[in-house]
Amino acid sequence: MKKNVLFAVCLVLMTTACSTQNKSEENEVKAVRVTVAESVETEYHPILNYSGTAEANRKVNLASSLPGRIEKIYYKKGDFVAQGAKIVELSDEMLIQAQVENETIKKDYERLNRLKEKGSISLIDFDHIKAKYEASEAKVKMLKKNTTITAPFSGILVDIYVEEGENYSFVPSMSADLKIENGIVSLMQLNPLKVKIEVNEKELPLIHKGNEVKVVFDAYPEEKVIGKIHYISPVLSSVTRTSSVEVEIPNTSLKFKPGMFCRASLELPAEKGVFVPVNAIYRQPGTGEEFIFVVNDDNTVSRIPVKRGEMVKDQVHISEIAAGVRVVIDGKSKLDEGTLVEIVEE
CATH class of the missing domain: 2.40.420.20 (conserved putative lor/sdh protein from methanococcus maripaludis s2 fold)
Structure with a gap:
């Protein structure tokens, strides 16, 4: 009986020892x-990163304030146009008529002016012809402006909406890409170019006009262009809580085009x-x-x-x-x- 009890005790001790050893091994595993x-x-140097879109620095659709026939267009699409250059010439029938009327009124005005100096005409009659003459002069100047369209700034002629021989009117037309067009020609200034980015309201205190910005276009990933912030919108979007910021970049080769996607990064102080x-x-x-x-x-x-x-x-x-x-x-x-x-x- 004692031998059986001793055997059982030994068996329990051996089992406990093995269990302890296995647990130790598991912990090590x-x-x-x-x-x-x-x-x-x-x-x-912290860096602020943004995605942006290139836009023309200046863009204008040029037209006449009066309807008329397009007599001559002096440039083709894609041509460079210098500031002040004549781009379009419209029919001048109304101008010629106004100039003839102006010459007749001018003669009457000069004749009555001489009579006024002699005291042979009342001041009311003279004021009447003077007003008529000044109105005629203004009409001639207005028609001269509307028979010739000149470039208000140097740029590229990017589109022509009315061809030579067609009559221009104020009615807007629809382009092939479903955009509303109005005017006779479209002129863009592409050098410099501007990049528009949206800046979160929390980051606005970190940016200022004149800050340098590094711009990389997806079309030219190996080329980095250094621009400067030249405009920060004074108002924020109530939807996105962002402010529109414009970065001006050089574009002397005109390789960067309006509408191109780019990435802009602004390096902050260390x-x-x-x-x-x-x-x-x-x-x-x-x-x-x-x-x-x-x-x-x-x-x-x-x-x-x-x-x-x-x-x-x-x-x-x-x-x-x-x-x-x-x-x-x-x-x-x-x-x-x-x-x-x-x-x-x-």
């Missing part, structure tokens, strides 16, 4: 081998921030969420959501942790909140 790096504080290696950031599969694993004093890890900031070489700025914190570089895919890790040398 749970420790994931990782490499780490330390977050550091670095001086950097400040200090915490950086970690970019490969410390782990993106949750199937989502846009990113986070890092921070190693605690007991060698467990904490998962911290982060938002990427500026890049300095292979380091990325994050604001969610302080400097001097250990972050996991390799082995991130095997980790979760509270996972025990074993730090190894790279």
Whole structure:
């Protein structure tokens, strides 16, 4: 009987020892081998990034304030037009008629003016002919302006809406791309060009007129153009809470076209921030969420959501942790909140 009891006690002790050993081995298996790096504080230049659209610096649809026939168009679409150059000539029948009338009224005015000096005519009669003459002069000037269309600024003739021999009227027409057109020709100033961006209200205090902006067009990704902010809208959109900002850029070769998509970046004054290696950031599969694993004093890890900031070489700025914190570089895919890790040398 005593032998049986002794055997049972030994069996229990052996089972307990084996169980303890297995648990110890399981704990050792749970420790994931990782490499780490330390977050550091670095001086950097914050950068504001925006998407934008190129627009003509100036654009105008030129027309006459009176209907008439188009006699001559002196330029073709795509031609450069200097400021003050004659672009279109309209029929001048009404001008000729007004000039003949003006000559007749001018003679009457000069004759009555001589009689007024001799006192042979009443002041009322003279004032009447004087008003008639001045109105005739104004009519001639008005018709002269409306028989010739000149360029108010230097630019490119981008479109012609009425051809030679056609009659121009005030009725707008529909273009092939379903846009309303009005006028005879369209003139654009393409050098300089302006880029329009939308700036969030929180970032408005950081930008000022004259700030340099780096612009890169998708059509020319290797070419960086330096422009300057020359206009900040004084009002914000009540829908987007953004302000329209215009950046003026040089376009001497005219390779950048209105309507082109571009990216604009504004470098702010230097400040200090915490950086970690970019490969410390782990993106949750199937989502846009990113986070890092921070190693605690007991060698467990904490998962911290982060938002990427500026890049300095292979380091990325994050604001969610302080400097001097250990972050996991390799082995991130095997980790979760509270996972025990074993730090190894790279």
